[in-house]
Every structure is written in structure tokens, then in C-alpha cells.
Amino acid sequence: MANKGAPVVTPWEVKGEIDYDRLMERFGTEPITPELLERIKRHTGRLHHMLRRGVFYSHRDLDAILDHYKGGGRFVLYTGRGPSGPVHLGHLVPWTFTRHLQEVFGSKLFFQFTDDERMLIRDDVDEEAAGHWVLENAVDLMALGFDPEKTEFIVNTRHVSELYPLALRIAKGITCSTMRAAFGFSDDSNLGMMFFPTMQAAPCFLASERTGEPVPCLVPAGIDQDTYWRITRDVARKLGYPKPAQVHGRMLPGLTGDAKMSSSRPLTAIYTTDVPELVERKIAGADTGNHPARCPMYQYRYLLLTEDDEKARELYVDCLEGGIDCRECKARLAETVNRFLGRHRRRRRLIRGGVEKMLE
Numbered sequence: 211m212a213n214k215g216a217p218v219v220t221p222w223e224v225k226g227e228i229d230y231d232r233l234m235e236r237f238g239t240e241p242i243t244p245e246l247l248e249r250i251k252r253h254t255g256r257l258h259h260m261l262r263r264g265v266f267y268s269h270r271d272l273d274a275i276l277d278h279y280k281g282g283g284r285f286v287l288y289t290g291r292g293p294s295g296p297v298h299l300g301h302l303v304p305w306t307f308t309r310h311l312q313e314v315f316g317s318k319l320f321f322q323f324t325d326d327e328r329m330l331i332r333d334d335v336d337e338e339a340a341g342h343w344v345l346e347n348a349v350d351l352m353a354l355g356f357d358p359e360k361t362e363f364i365v366n367t368r369h370v371s372e373l374y375p376l377a378l379r380i381a382k383g384i385t386c387s388t389m390r391a392a393f394g395f396s397d398d399s400n401l402g403m404m405f406f407p408t409m410q411a412a413p414c415f416l417a418s419e420r421t422g423e424p425v426p427c428l429v430p431a432g433i434d435q436d437t438y439w440r441i442t443r444d445v446a447r448k449l450g451y452p453k454p455a456q457v458h459g460r461m462l463p464g465l466t467g468d469a470k471m472s473s474s475r476p477l478t479a480i481y482t483t484d485v486p487e488l489v490e491r492k493i494a495g496a497d498t499g500n501h502p503a504r505c506p507m508y509q510y511r512y513l514l515l516t517e518d519d520e521k522a523r524e525l526y527v528d529c530l531e532g533g534i535d536c537r538e539c540k541a542r543l544a545e546t547v548n549r550f551l552g553r554h555r556r557r558r559r560l561i562r563g564g565v566e567k568m569l570e
């Protein structure tokens with residue numbers, strides 16, 4: 211168990227101030243170095259702002275994925291979401307980056323909805339609620355501009371017949387003691403949670419399984435999900451599949467200074483469905499941290515909303531030198547967020563029918 215007050219980072223809980231470099235050390239991942247960035251740039255032209263700014267900052271085997279791609283090979287992308295509530299700005303960080311990867315590498319995306327996981331860990335999510343959030347969240351995802359031809363949803367309870375044989379083989383290769391050590395499960399953990407990680411691991415191997423050839427998989431996700439991939443990589447070798455590669459992102463802080471914007475603490479989050487007045491009120495009431503490096507207002511711009519480096523730098527300097535006060539900065543951010551969400555909601559309305567078809 212973690213010390214009291216120390217940051218807690220498991221897939222279900224992210225609290226406290228996060229030292230992202232220490233996480234990389236603790237999880238044994240590699241930094242995305244300037245050399246690796248150069249390599250990516252050679253394939254993609256301009257570097258995405260989330261790479262330029264180290265929002266996605268750590269990886270495993272991204273170099274191997276690039277080697278494979280350079281040699282003419284294809285790879286798939288895989289990410290996902292537990293459908294238990296509305297999508298907030300924090301979710302859009304990895305998704306926006308994933309969309310960029312799909313566009314520049316032309317990769318197919320598997321997007322998993324872990325409705326089973328939500329039912330196992332929450333008391334207020336039943337099949338009906340999960341089904342509702344699958345559709346709503348899928349609409350949010352596709353509104354970011356993913357290619358419907360190259361995107362496939364996996365809803366665990368619906369697609370279990372394809373996942374289960376894979377999950378079984380994965381489960382056979384992992385002991386309970388490994389699961390306890392990796393995820394912190396105890397004798398009181400429910401039985402389903404012990405098995406569930408095999409369902410999240412399974413899509414890493416789906417493309418290889420379907421084609422009968424090794425198809426590498428790259429998982430862009432928040433670093434809080436890393437535990438799954440460490441387990442999956444261990445098992446990959448035993449099962450004869452390529453080890454899944456990862457790129458790890460930082461998490462968007464909450465409005466009230468929490469390390470992560472979190473649906474379970476609604477006042478920390480701006481949802482895509484929040485009406486403009488609510489967005490204004492939430493931002494007006496947010497903590498500023500007294501320095502741009504600790505201020506959610508600055509972080510939302512830097513990590514997600516402001517692509518222009520010069521604009522981001524100007525705001526940083528203005529904030530420190532008193533060229534802009536917090537009230538004005540908050541009002542401007544609320545405007546930016548509302549403009550963004552207005553466009554997002556319009557796209558949501560336009561594509562809803564298409565997404566319903568994708569989920570049929």
C-alpha cells in the first residue's frame with residue numbers, strides 16, 4: 211500500500227501531485243527522446259503539439275513500431291474507455307492524439323468499451339446504464355474526426371465471444387500472485403476484477419489473431435493504464451504474439467487542483483455536454499495554483515486546447531509578469547472552451563446516426 215499522502219496511481223485511482231518522471235522509472239518505461247521525436251517527424255511532417263510539449267512523453271517499443279512501419283508494415287492502434295458517465299476534457303487528450311496517429315499512419319483503431327469493468331467496480335452501473343454511455347461516449351469519440359472505415363468498437367459484453375478465447379489463453383499465463391502485486395488486489399477484491407484485466411489485454415492481440423500474422427499494436431493512453439500493458443507484454447511472448455507497444459500521456463488536472471480530472475468528482479471536470487453558463491461557473495470557481503505550471507487554466511490550454519506554441523508561451527509569460535489577471539484569464543478560457551464545445555456538440559448531432567450504425 212502507498213504511504214499516506216503519497217501519490218496513488220492505479221488504473222482506478224489517481225490522486226495527489228504526480229511526478230511523471232518517477233512514474234516512468236517506477237513502471238520501467240522509456241522517455242520519448244529528441245531523437246525519437248525526429249524519427250516520428252520524418253514520417254509525419256510536423257510534430258503534433260502533444261509530442262512537442264511532452265504531453266505524450268514516455269513509451270515502450272515505439273521505435274520498433276516505427277521500424278516496422280518504415281519497412282512497409284501496418285500496425286493497429288488500440289485504446290478504450292469504461293462507459294460509466296459523460297466524457298470530459300481529460301478524456302479528449304489521449305483521444306485527440308490517437309486521432310492524429312490514425313490520420314498520419316493510416317492505422318485501424320480498436321476502441322474498447324469495458325462495460326464489464328464498470329459493472330464490476332461500480333454499484334450504480336447496470337447493463338442499461340452502460341449501454342447508454344457506450345453510445346454517448348462513442349459519439350464523443352467519433353466527433354473528434356476518427357475515420358469510421360478504420361475504427362472498430364469492441365463492447366466487452368457484446369463481443370465477448372471473440373474476446374473470450376483470447377482472454378482465456380491470457381488468463382492461463384498469469385498467476386493470482388502476479389495480479390495481486392501488479393494491481394494491488396487482495397482477498398477482498400471481487401473475483402471478476404481479478405479476471406477482468408485479461409479482457410482489456412485481449413484486443414492487443416486481436417489483429418494478429420484475425421489475420422494469422424503478427425500485427426503490432428500501439429496503445430496510446432494515460433500512464434495510469436500502464437499496469438495492464440506490463441502484464442500483457444509478459445504474456446505476449448508465451449502466446450507467440452507481438453508485444454503491444456505504448457505511448458503514455460500525462461493526465462489533465464482537475465479544476466480544483468486534483469492530479470486528474472475525474473468523473474467521480476464532477477466539480478473537477480468539464481464535460482462535453484456542459485452548457486456555456488456551467489462551463490463559465492466551473493472555471494470561475496477553479497483553483498489557480500498561483501503559478502502557470504500548477505494552474506489548471508494554463509494546463510488546459512497547454513496540454514489540449516492551444517496548438518500555437520507562441521500563444522501558449524505568451525500566456526505563460528503574461529501570467530508570470532502580471533500582464534493578465536486570473537479573472538480575465540478564466541473568462542478567456544471559458545470562451546475558448548465554449549467555442550470548442552459548441553463545435554463539438556454540432557459534430558455530435560451530425561454523426562450520431564452513423565455511430566449508432568457502427569455499434570449495431
Ligand code: TRP
Binds near residue numbers: 431
Ligand atoms: N480501463 C480503461 C478505463 O477505465 C478503459 C480501457 C479499455 C482502455 N481498454 C483500454 C484505456 C485501452 C486505454 C487503452 O478508462
